[in-house]
Amino acid sequence: MIPHVVRISVKDLVEYTLRSGDIDTRFVGTSRAVEGTRIHQKLQKAGGDNYIAEVTLKYEISYKDFLFLVEGRADGIISEQQQVVIDEIKTTAIPLERIDETFNTLHWAQAKCYGLIYGEQNKVEQLAIQLTYYNIDTEEIKRLRETVTLQELQTFFYGLLDSYLVWAKQLEAWKELRDSSIKKLNFPFPAYRQGQRELAVAVYRTISDNKKLFVQAPTGIGKTISTLFPAVKAMGEHKTGKIFYLTAKTITRQVAEEAVNVMRGCGLDFKSITITAKDKICFKEKSICNPDHCEYAQGHFDRVNDAIMELFLQERAFTRDVIEAYSQKHMVCPFELSLDLALWADCVICDYNYVFDPRVYLKRFFQTSQGDYTFLIDEAHNLVDRAREMFSAELTKSTFLKVKNLCKGQPIGKTLSKINTVMLGMKKECGEEGYYTQLDQPEELYPLLWTFVKKASALLTDNHKADGYDALLELYFNVLIFLKMVELYDGHYITYVETSSSEVTVKLFCLDPSKLLGEAVQRGKSSVFFSATLVPLDYFSEILGGEATDAKIAFPSPFKVEHLCLLVADRISTKFKNRASSYQEIAQYIHLAIQQKPGNYLVFFPSYHYMQEVYHIFSELYSDIETLIQTNVMSELERESFLERFRPDSNRMLLGFCVLGGIFSEGIDLKGDKLLGTVIIGVGLPQICLERNLIMEHFRKKNELGFEYAYMYPGMNKVLQAAGRVIRSEDDKGVVLLIDERFSSYYYKKLFPAHWRYPREVRDGNEINTWLQVFWKGL
Structure with a gap:
C-alpha cells in the first residue's frame, strides 16, 4: 500500500502537539523579528569554524501507514571534540535568572527534533541539545545543555508523531473525499463565456508547469471562477497543495467566496x-x-x-x-x-499583506523552503503601490520628541535627544527645497536606533502600565519596521529626508518593488496575476516581478462594442494650470452627457478641490438634478448609503460626483440600469509630489520611461477602472465621456483597450448631443 504523505515543519509539529497555556503578547522581547536575526548572526559568527549556521534539515520517515516529510532549520550545529551539539538560539527580554531547564518545553522539543534528524542521517548515537538564550537588554548569554542518546530522541519524536496522527488521519480522509469530488467537478455554468475557457486553460497550464502568468482580462470574462476552477482541478491532480486567493479589497474577497460556493453547489467538497x-x-x-x-x-x-x-x-x-x-x-x-x-x-482567501508584506506575512507557510502553493492575485494593478508601501518605512522627528517628553527622567531620554539632534541636522541639509535624497542609507541613525530598541525593550518589559507606555510601544515597533527594511535596502531604494514646518521625515523608499515581489512569489510554485486593467501588460509584468519567460495574455472584451458609446471631448484642457478656467464648461459638458436619457450617472475628477468647484457650479446651473458628492472620509455605512441611491428609475436623474482612483472608481458593481454612464475628467495623473518624481527619475535612468511609469500608466489605470463601472454584463449599455485634450494624443490612445479603439471625438456640445441621440435611439 502506498503510504499517505504528510509534509510538516518541525515548528508546526511541535506546536500542534505540545502547546498549552495563554496567548500573551505583552512586551517580552518582541524585537525578535528584527533584532533576532542580527543577534543570531552575531552568535553564529562567534562560534568559530566549528559552528555551522542555519542548517536545513529534512527527514523522511514511514510510520503507521504515513510517510512523514519533516523539515526545519537548525540555528547551529557545533562539532566539538567529544560530541556534536545542536544549538537553538532564542532572544528574550526576560532576566536570564528566570530561565531554567523547565522554562519552555517547546524550545527543547524543537531542538530535539533537529537532533533526531541529524543523528539519524549522520549515524550519531549520542549528541548534545543546547538552548542559547540571549538577553537583548543586558547582552548576557545563558546556555542550557542536555546530552541525549539517539534512542531517547527516537522515543520522543515517535511520541510527537503518535499525537499528530490524530490530525494526519483526519486530514488524509478529507483529502481523499476532496480529490474524489474534484474529479467529478465540471465547470459550474452551462457554458463558457467568450475568452473564459482560454483563460481557464492558461491558468491550469501555468499551475501544471510551475510558472507565472500575467492576464489582462476585461470585465465580463469571469476572472474569479476562471482562475479558481482550474486551480481546484489542478489540486485534485496533485499539481498544487494549497491555493492562496489574494485581493486588495473586502468586496473581491466576497466574490471569491461566492465562486467557491458555486462550485460547492455542483458537488465540490472543499x-x-x-x-x-x-x-x-x-x-x-x-x-x-x-x-x-x-x-x-x-x-x-x-x-x-x-x-x-x-x-x-x-x-x-x-x-x-x-x-x-x-x-x-x-x-x-x-x-x-x-x-x-x-x-x-485548501484555499486561503486573504489580503495581499499575508503573502507579500515582510512585516506580517504568514511565516508558518513562507519562512522555510518553497511551498507547494499557487498564488491567484486578483486586481493585480493595485499591488504596485501597495508593494511600495509594504517595502518602505519612515520615521518622524515629532514622534521621538513626544516619547522623550513622556519618558522624562528615564535613561532612554538621552538616546531620544541624540536622535532628535541628528534629525535636526538632517533638517538643515534640506535647505530651501525642503528635502534631500541620497542613494546610501542614513547609517548615522542606525547605532542610535539600535540603542533605542535595547533601552525601550527594558522599559516596555517592566512597565506595562506606566505613563507613555502606548506611545513608546508604537514608536518601538515603527523603529523595528524601519530597521527591518534596512535588510532589504539595495539599488531599488532611495533615502529621502523631507521637512515641513518643525517636522522632519526620514524615509527608506522602495522605488521599484519588482525584485522583492519576485522573491515573494518564489515562496510558492505558481502565480497568476490578473486584472481588467493590466495595461500596458509589459509594464505590469516588469514592475510586479515578472521575467522575460513569463506568459502574458490580453483578452478582448466579451461584450458587444456597440453597447458602449465612447466620446472624447478633446477641446478642453484639465491640466492643473487650466482647471480654474474650465469649471463652467466642464459643468455644461456633464449636463450634456446625461440629459439625453434619465437615469443614474457618475462623474470622476482628478482631485477633491476640482470636484467641489464644479459641483457648486453644476448645482447652481442645474438645480433640478439630484446630486451626490463623495467626501474625504466616508464610513462603511456612508459608502453603502451612497451606492444604495443608485436604483433603476427611468423617471429620475441622479448624478454622483466622485474622485478618480477613489472608493467608487473601482470594485463597485452597478449592473443594468443602476448606472447608465460616467464622465471622466482628466487623464488621472497622480498628484505631482516628491515620491512620484523620484520614481520618474529612477525609471528614466533605467529604461527612459520615467514619466510613463510614475505618472501616465498609473493615471490611465484609474481612468480604465472608472470607465469599467459602466458595462458590467452582456445586457448593459452605457456612455463614457472622456474630457481632456490628451485623450486624443497617440501616447494615451495606445493605452486604450481593444474595444476603445475607435472613440468618437466631439468638438462641442452639439456633437455630444448628436452622438448620444443616435446611440440611445439605436438601442
Whole structure:
C-alpha cells in the first residue's frame, strides 16, 4: 500500500502537539523579528569554524501507514571534540535568572527534533541539545545543555508523531473525499463565456508547469471562477497543495467566496478560509492579546485544538461568521484560530499583506523552503503601490520628541535627544527645497536606533502600565519596521529626508518593488496575476516581478462594442494650470452627457478641490438634478448609503460626483440600469509630489520611461477602472465621456483597450448631443 504523505515543519509539529497555556503578547522581547536575526548572526559568527549556521534539515520517515516529510532549520550545529551539539538560539527580554531547564518545553522539543534528524542521517548515537538564550537588554548569554542518546530522541519524536496522527488521519480522509469530488467537478455554468475557457486553460497550464502568468482580462470574462476552477482541478491532480486567493479589497474577497460556493453547489467538497484582519475580528474593543485583558487569550492553547477539530469536521467554508461562532463556543482567539485553520484549508482567501508584506506575512507557510502553493492575485494593478508601501518605512522627528517628553527622567531620554539632534541636522541639509535624497542609507541613525530598541525593550518589559507606555510601544515597533527594511535596502531604494514646518521625515523608499515581489512569489510554485486593467501588460509584468519567460495574455472584451458609446471631448484642457478656467464648461459638458436619457450617472475628477468647484457650479446651473458628492472620509455605512441611491428609475436623474482612483472608481458593481454612464475628467495623473518624481527619475535612468511609469500608466489605470463601472454584463449599455485634450494624443490612445479603439471625438456640445441621440435611439 502506498503510504499517505504528510509534509510538516518541525515548528508546526511541535506546536500542534505540545502547546498549552495563554496567548500573551505583552512586551517580552518582541524585537525578535528584527533584532533576532542580527543577534543570531552575531552568535553564529562567534562560534568559530566549528559552528555551522542555519542548517536545513529534512527527514523522511514511514510510520503507521504515513510517510512523514519533516523539515526545519537548525540555528547551529557545533562539532566539538567529544560530541556534536545542536544549538537553538532564542532572544528574550526576560532576566536570564528566570530561565531554567523547565522554562519552555517547546524550545527543547524543537531542538530535539533537529537532533533526531541529524543523528539519524549522520549515524550519531549520542549528541548534545543546547538552548542559547540571549538577553537583548543586558547582552548576557545563558546556555542550557542536555546530552541525549539517539534512542531517547527516537522515543520522543515517535511520541510527537503518535499525537499528530490524530490530525494526519483526519486530514488524509478529507483529502481523499476532496480529490474524489474534484474529479467529478465540471465547470459550474452551462457554458463558457467568450475568452473564459482560454483563460481557464492558461491558468491550469501555468499551475501544471510551475510558472507565472500575467492576464489582462476585461470585465465580463469571469476572472474569479476562471482562475479558481482550474486551480481546484489542478489540486485534485496533485499539481498544487494549497491555493492562496489574494485581493486588495473586502468586496473581491466576497466574490471569491461566492465562486467557491458555486462550485460547492455542483458537488465540490472543499475547505476555504477567509482571513479577517485582527483588529476587525477581535471580540474586544482593543486587540490587546494577554490573559489579564482578554478572556479568550487566557488558556487559548489549552482549548484551540478542540476548536480546530470540531470546526474542521463540521464546516466547509471557514468564513468570518463561522470562525467567530466557534471561537466564542470554545473561548479562543478568533484571529489566532483563523491562522491555525489556514494550515488545514485548501484555499486561503486573504489580503495581499499575508503573502507579500515582510512585516506580517504568514511565516508558518513562507519562512522555510518553497511551498507547494499557487498564488491567484486578483486586481493585480493595485499591488504596485501597495508593494511600495509594504517595502518602505519612515520615521518622524515629532514622534521621538513626544516619547522623550513622556519618558522624562528615564535613561532612554538621552538616546531620544541624540536622535532628535541628528534629525535636526538632517533638517538643515534640506535647505530651501525642503528635502534631500541620497542613494546610501542614513547609517548615522542606525547605532542610535539600535540603542533605542535595547533601552525601550527594558522599559516596555517592566512597565506595562506606566505613563507613555502606548506611545513608546508604537514608536518601538515603527523603529523595528524601519530597521527591518534596512535588510532589504539595495539599488531599488532611495533615502529621502523631507521637512515641513518643525517636522522632519526620514524615509527608506522602495522605488521599484519588482525584485522583492519576485522573491515573494518564489515562496510558492505558481502565480497568476490578473486584472481588467493590466495595461500596458509589459509594464505590469516588469514592475510586479515578472521575467522575460513569463506568459502574458490580453483578452478582448466579451461584450458587444456597440453597447458602449465612447466620446472624447478633446477641446478642453484639465491640466492643473487650466482647471480654474474650465469649471463652467466642464459643468455644461456633464449636463450634456446625461440629459439625453434619465437615469443614474457618475462623474470622476482628478482631485477633491476640482470636484467641489464644479459641483457648486453644476448645482447652481442645474438645480433640478439630484446630486451626490463623495467626501474625504466616508464610513462603511456612508459608502453603502451612497451606492444604495443608485436604483433603476427611468423617471429620475441622479448624478454622483466622485474622485478618480477613489472608493467608487473601482470594485463597485452597478449592473443594468443602476448606472447608465460616467464622465471622466482628466487623464488621472497622480498628484505631482516628491515620491512620484523620484520614481520618474529612477525609471528614466533605467529604461527612459520615467514619466510613463510614475505618472501616465498609473493615471490611465484609474481612468480604465472608472470607465469599467459602466458595462458590467452582456445586457448593459452605457456612455463614457472622456474630457481632456490628451485623450486624443497617440501616447494615451495606445493605452486604450481593444474595444476603445475607435472613440468618437466631439468638438462641442452639439456633437455630444448628436452622438448620444443616435446611440440611445439605436438601442
